[in-house]
Amino acid sequence: MKIFAKHRKFILAIYDIVFINCSFLMALFFRFYTDIPTLYIEHYKRAFLPITAVYLLIFYFFNLYSSLWSLASIDEFMIGGVSNLLANSIILIASSFFDDRLPFSVIILAGVFIIIFTLGFRMLFRIYRRATLMFRKIDKSGFKRVLVVGAGMAGLSIVKEIYTHPEMKYEAIGFIDDDKNKIGKIIRNIRVMGDRNSIKDMVDRYAIDLIIIAIPSLPVKERKELVKLCNETRCKTKIIPGVYELLDNTVSLSKMRNVDVKDLLGREPIKLDNKGISDYITGKTVLVTGGGGSIGSELCRQIVNYKPKELIILDIYENNAYDLQNELIRKYPSLNLKVLIASVRDKRRLEKVFDEYRPHVVFHAAAHKHVPLMEFNPEEAIKNNVMGTLNTAECADKYGANRFVLISTDKAVNPTNVMGASKRMCEMVIQAIDAKSKTEFVAVRFGNVLGSNGSVIPLFKKQIEEGGPVTVTHKEITRFFMLIPEAAQLVLQAGAFAKGGEIFVLDMGSPVKIYDLAEHLIRLSGFEPNVDIKIEVTGLRPGEKLYEELLMDEEGLQNTDHDKIFIGKPGNFDLSVVKSQIFAIMDLIKFGKNDLLVRKIQEVVPTYKTTEGNDITNKEMTEELSVFQEIVMNNSGS
Incomplete structure (x- = not known):
């Protein structure tokens, strides 16, 4: 195999030369059986060199000698078919200009044989690689048992990658898909176990370690609901990004990421002018x-x-x-x-x-x-x-x-x-x-x-890393x-x-309940709220309100x-009025009258009401503010 890898192009060309000429001889045999006219034998002797050259040149042009056939997909085989048809067509057209030519039926039949031999030989590399993967003995102790949500092309790509890269230490246990026609079917030797409502049951029954959501085209709102379902298990969940995040539209294990709180928000991508x-x-x-x-x-x-x-x-x-x-x-x-x-x-x-x-x-x-x-x-x-x-x-x-x-x-x-x-x-x-x-x-x-400096998410993550408790100021507090x-x-x-x-x-x-957000984040971290990580309600902070x-x-x-x-x-x-109000507030700051500051701010912003327990409408405070303002005005006037 090492010799083949080193001289792959040359060896493939030699095989193609043999296949091309054997195909023409077989075509003559199938057309005339043992009674092949001597005339056609002579025609072929004169034509085999240009025929072989046409095929080799077309194969070279279509990169049939550069493709890695052990990993070839349907695309490579389709290109191989097109190149064969093109070469055969050129030979058919060229031969029509000569009287001493092979019969068209022989040329067409030979073209069929060449497709079978050239592509069949190349397919052997894929078959050999698949066989070595299938029959190899792998110690799967320590492998993560994976449940793949989505039995479409993305899910298939994930399972294929798991199968061909055992060094990643993943074992695909089953698919989950909402398509009723797929449930119970086997894809790549992996069974479609049920729909999304079966996720929790399958996780428990098969001791799943990791859930991979592999549906890039899933609408954001549906993805949000699916993430919530997965989040209710105590299983680690990863996700293949949406199609708008996959710049090159390719799906692979390297592109999956941890499910984050943003997946639970269900925000649609922004369309900009x-x-x-x-x-x-x-x-x-x-x-x-x-x-x-x-x-x-x-x-x-x-x-x-x-x-x-x-x-x-x-x-x-x-x-x-x-x-x-x-x-x-x-x-x-x-x-x-x-x-x-x-x-x-x-x-x-x-x-x-x-x-x-x-x-x-x-x-x-x-x-x-x-x-x-x-x-x-x-x-x-x-x-x-x-x-x-x-x-x-x-x-x-x-x-x-x-x-x-x-x-x-x-x-x-x-x-x-x-x-x-x-x-x-x-x-x-x-x-x-x-x-x-x-x-x-x-x-x-x-x-x-979400995730800005000083926001609640980084605080929750830090508290979870420290083993809790996660602190929430009120069980009913909501935020946008x-x-x-x-x-x-x-x-x-x-x-x-x-x-x-x-x-x-x-x-x-x-609006999102902060308490719910805390629960989701704890589950995303692999813990059970109020079992592994406690959620502690601390009471509203000064200036904080329940609803924004x-x-x-x-x-x-x-x-x-x-x-x-x-x-x-x-x-x-x-x-001029707004500026005079601001400068009046700055005067309070300048003279250290912070006790009057909030009262003055309320004068400027009438909709400002402090939280319960801070009485800023106090009559004495209002009178004191008026006296201070009068003193400042008199001083500025003099």
Whole structure:
């Protein structure tokens, strides 16, 4: 076999020469039996060299000497058939121009024999390889017993790979498929055991170690339900990505991944109007504040696909910015990239940045976002979120940016915490400044982003790794979730719809119970909730509410050209009034009047109501705030 492997092309050509000529002799024999006319023998002696040459050249052209026949598929055999038919046709046509030729019936019959011999010989390599695999003795101790969900082409590919690669230490035990015509049938010596409702029973009955969901074309909602069924077993589950994730449409074990929480959300892939996005990003200078954060960094990754003239990443935290810089340089070496370490609180620094780079588009993602932390540090929420937005927005207006997109949050709707109230004030700032500016200022509001820094998923995963307990603040608490890439894509799309002053509201799908999410994540990790890993309910944190809203009552809702993006009615705010209110809050911070700060924020954001137990409508506190404001006004007047 080693000699054959070394001289494979030459040996195959020798065999083909023998097969071609034997086929013609057999055809003469079958046509005339033992009484072959001497004339045709002479004709063949003169023609066998050009006939052989035609076949060899056609075979060479169709790569019949380069294919690895031990792994050949139906495609290779179809190509072999086409090459044979083409060679036979050329010989038939050429022979028709000569009087001293072989009969057409002999040429056609010889062509049939050549197909049988040449392809049959090559098939022997596949048969030999299959036989060696079938009869080899493999010690399957330590192999993972696998249940494959989906008896289609993808499932077949997975079983084939398991079968041919024992070093992976997988053993295919059975298929699961909802097609009733397949149930009970045997495919590649593996039985289709039942439909999806049989999964739990089959896992228990056959001691399954691993479930592989191999249906790339499965709709997202159905996949979500299927994942839940698999998740109810204590079995490890992996999944072949959907067709939109399989860039080359090939299915293999190397492409399967662990089932993740995102599979349980059932989010449909986003369809984007790429032309609309390109129109305002391609060839433009784009600035992303907070560019090293979860949303900011994903925005940068998405933006580079639209070929901006220059991408500027601004962030106060150098580590994230540095990591993102290295990633983008590695993936996009021709990208014109600038990474600036700066704070949006620093107006002078921002002025220099805008004056030097003159960004056409600004995505403002810089913000403090952690609710409990901001509840105990309200002054920082105001300085970073509100003043940072005002500083950045005024610079965008002054230096002629075309578009400014604020990243907002569902917590800005009827806020019950300082963080949400501060983001509502940010929305007020951009709606107020839009009324007087040539720059199109808009906000994009969405809920929690799955897997972002500080979100609940990384916290749960860490708690599970530590053996628990997993902490949930309330058994009935719900949140809206979307994926980081999805959020970034919709932000870019919303920017394309901007006319100025809108608050774009993203469709977050159905709210998810955090307690259910904890249970699913524990099961995905191979444990049983409240048996192996305890779930502990700790009580609502300061500023936290059970249910988030995406739209304020007074805003209304309008459709856009995208089915996942809606527009809230623009607010009517006067910039001078909004700024004076913000500066009044900053005065409280400046003079250390943090006890009055929350009361003043409520004056600015009337929909802000603190959670039960914090009375900020206290009459004495209101009077104290009025006295302080009067003192500040008198001092500023003198």
